[in-house]
Amino acid sequence: MVRPAHRRPGQSRKAQYSLFVAYVIAVTGAVAGLLLAILSVVDPIGFAQLRVASQEIAAPVARASRSVIGSISGIDDTVGAYVAAGTQNRRLRKELADTRRELVATSSLQEENRQLKALLKLQETDKTALANGYLLTSTSTSSKRIALLSIGRNLGVAAGQPVRGADGLIGRVLGAGPSVSQVLLLTDVDNIVPVRRARDGLPALASGRGNGDLDVRTLNIANNPFKPGDILVTSGTGGLYPPNIPVAIVVRRQDDGALARPLADPGKVDAVSVLRPYTPDNIEAQGLPGPATPPPAPAGAP
Amino acid sequence: MNQKGPRLGEPASLWRMRIVPIASVMFASALPLMLPLIANSPVLPPLGLLFFLCWQLLRAEMWPVWIGLPLGLWDDLFSGAPIGTAMGLWTVASIAIAYSSQRIYWRGFFHDWAIAAASVAIIQSLAALITHPHAATGRVLGLVVPQIIVSALLVPLFMRLTGKFDNFRLKRR
Numbered sequence: 001m002v003r004p005a006h007r008r009p010g011q012s013r014k015a016q017y018s019l020f021v022a023y024v025i026a027v028t029g030a031v032a033g034l035l036l037a038i039l040s041v042v043d044p045i046g047f048a049q050l051r052v053a054s055q056e057i058a059a060p061v062a063r064a065s066r067s068v069i070g071s072i073s074g075i076d077d078t079v080g081a082y083v084a085a086g087t088q089n090r091r092l093r094k095e096l097a098d099t100r101r102e103l104v105a106t107s108s109l110q111e112e113n114r115q116l117k118a119l120l121k122l123q124e125t126d127k128t129a130l131a132n133g134y135l136l137t138s139t140s141t142s143s144k145r146i147a148l149l150s151i152g153r154n155l156g157v158a159a160g161q162p163v164r165g166a167d168g169l170i171g172r173v174l175g176a177g178p179s180v181s182q183v184l185l186l187t188d189v190d191n192i193v194p195v196r197r198a199r200d201g202l203p204a205l206a207s208g209r210g211n212g213d214l215d216v217r218t219l220n221i222a223n224n225p226f227k228p229g230d231i232l233v234t235s236g237t238g239g240l241y242p243p244n245i246p247v248a249i250v251v252r253r254q255d256d257g258a259l260a261r262p263l264a265d266p267g268k269v270d271a272v273s274v275l276r277p278y279t280p281d282n283i284e285a286q287g288l289p290g291p292a293t294p295p296p297a298p299a300g301a302p
Numbered sequence: 303m304n305q306k307g308p309r310l311g312e313p314a315s316l317w318r319m320r321i322v323p324i325a326s327v328m329f330a331s332a333l334p335l336m337l338p339l340i341a342n343s344p345v346l347p348p349l350g351l352l353f354f355l356c357w358q359l360l361r362a363e364m365w366p367v368w369i370g371l372p373l374g375l376w377d378d379l380f381s382g383a384p385i386g387t388a389m390g391l392w393t394v395a396s397i398a399i400a401y402s403s404q405r406i407y408w409r410g411f412f413h414d415w416a417i418a419a420a421s422v423a424i425i426q427s428l429a430a431l432i433t434h435p436h437a438a439t440g441r442v443l444g445l446v447v448p449q450i451i452v453s454a455l456l457v458p459l460f461m462r463l464t465g466k467f468d469n470f471r472l473k474r475r
Contacts, residue, residue, distance in 0.1 A: 025368040210343060
């Protein structure tokens with residue numbers, strides 16, 4: 001590119017001033033912008049309304065593109081199934097033979113699995129769910145992991161409510177707009193979840209790595225008790241996430257804890273439910289229907 | 303004289319000349335939040351930033367240096383970064399590009415590529431550090447490294463796209 005000819009405004013006072021003013025605006029604006037950024041890191045709630053407005057703009061397009069692209073990828077799968085039928089048949093037969101062998105080996109694990117599941121005592125989502133929706137889209141260019149949920153204040157969603165999928169915890173609601181709300185995903189660097197190991201209740205903290213995995217650290221640093229395959233569930237400590245929601249499975253040991261993978265992949269989950277935050281008044285409110293439900297049971301028993 | 307049709311040598315519509323660059327950057331900023339993609343890491347290159355840099359490298363005198371303030375604010379609303387991050391960083395990049403176009407007399411394709419790639423790397427790293435002030439620096443930078451590499455490789459493509467938009471912008475009636 002040739003050097004621009006008019007960069008030096010020459011003798012014209014007006015041109016000199018307007019160039020100078022442009023630079024003054026730019027420099028003060030840049031400094032103000034960076035201060036604003038620091039301010040909005042410290043106080044994220046203050047600017048939530050601005051962001052909600054922009055998401056209300058993006059949400060209808062996201063809804064439309066989700067339905068269109070979802071159906072296109074469905075067609076893709078169907079065509080692909082026909083094309084790959086021959087190789088798939090061969091592969092499936094081989095897999096069947098392998099699976100038969102493995103089935104014998106795993107039968108002993110089934111009993112252990114049943115015990116683990118009993119320990120987990122997975123809660124029915126319906127009992128505590130405020131509302132159900134689906135994840136529309138997410139930020140994908142910045143290091144912040146925020147997803148857009150298809151429901152908002154119209155269905156009672158508010159900031160601070162936990163969000164879970166069928167397989168496990170997804171995250172928590174950061175802010176709610178009229179018809180969409182933003183969810184801070186489990187894997188965000190700033191999202192810390194108090195968890196416990198499902199097997200023995202060992203308390204730990206899970207924090208996101210920002211790339212889809214979680215870091216798990218015990219409160220006791222002396223030894224590293226994690227083994228690959230350990231399942232972590234929420235402990236209810238801290239009062240935001242209700243206890244016994246599956247969170248992650250340990251993949252690998254690390255120097256200062258373990259690397260875990262979330263059980264619910266937000267990219268694949270269909271529907272998510274928004275739960276009530278686990279605060280004392282909510283626990284009491286949920287406690288009231290608890291004793292209230294047994295009376296119908298004796299009525300139904302005889 | 304024919305009043306209905308366009309006159310010979312008439313320049314392009316002033317509105318189109320002004321709207322096309324700004325609209326392309328704004329649309330590119332908003333596009334990632336309109337795709338049905340739930341990302342587990344920063345997978346997409348910063349589309350709005352790439353268009354912003356390419357327009358400035360292609361047409362150095364088209365925008366005043368403060369144009370990063372409104373466009374950056376718009377990008378902040380959609381990117382998820384704290385509001386003000388792109389406002390500040392994009393404007394600093396504009397000033398740097400304006401300065402470099404005074405220093406480098408004959409800027410070639412590879413100069414443009416290097417300037418755009420370096421700007422994306424610095425802006426995305428600083429934005430990530432501002433977003434997560436309490437996390438370990440090395441880990442936060444590790445998050446954006448793949449995105450920076452992809453963006454640096456995509457710069458020529460975005461240059462071409464910007465050139466196409468520029469042809470449309472200046473097309474005579």
